[in-house]
Amino acid sequence: MLDEIDVTGICHCGKIKITAKVKKSETRACHCTDCQKFSGAPFRAIAVAPRGKFSIQGTPKEYIKIGDSGNKRIQAFCSDCGTQLFATNMEKTLFNIRTGFLDQKNDLKPNQHVFTTSSMTWI
Numbered sequence: 001m002l003d004e005i006d007v008t009g010i011c012h013c014g015k016i017k018i019t020a021k022v023k024k025s026e027t028r029a030c031h032c033t034d035c036q037k038f039s040g041a042p043f044r045a046i047a048v049a050p051r052g053k054f055s056i057q058g059t060p061k062e063y064i065k066i067g068d069s070g071n072k073r074i075q076a077f078c079s080d081c082g083t084q085l086f087a088t089n090m091e092k093t094l095f096n097i098r099t100g101f102l103d104q105k106n107d108l109k110p111n112q113h114v115f116t117t118s119s120m121t122w123i
């Protein structure tokens with residue numbers, strides 16, 4: 001079974017399209033408080049693609065999150081419909097793509113759960 005798959009996704013309003021190659025084994029769910037806040041959901045699931053395996057049509061709005069350590073990360077979303085698309089480093093070398101808008105989301109079962117100390121108490 002191939003670990004690397006092609007994924008495609010389109011935001012709710014259709015303005016932004018993403019295609020990428022991701023490894024299913026690298027899918028993870030993040031339960032950190034930032035992910036909860038940004039997503040409006042109990043946790044966020046992501047698939048990872050390096051720059052050469054990621055392409056986008058359309059221009060997302062970018063919000064720069066500054067972490068407690070001073071580390072900056074880009075949070076990209078559609079400025080029209082608000083669909084969360086990906087997070088990346090300032091150099092844009094590695095993309096953490098939100099799985100919820102990907103057509104292949106059922107193939108992207110999180111392999112790892114991180115920051116579970118802040119997960120919802122009912123999970």
Ligand SMILES: [Zn+2]
Nearest residue numbers: 011013078081
């Ligand atoms: Zn949109």
Ligand SMILES: [Zn+2]
Nearest residue numbers: 030031032035
């Ligand atoms: Zn997180």
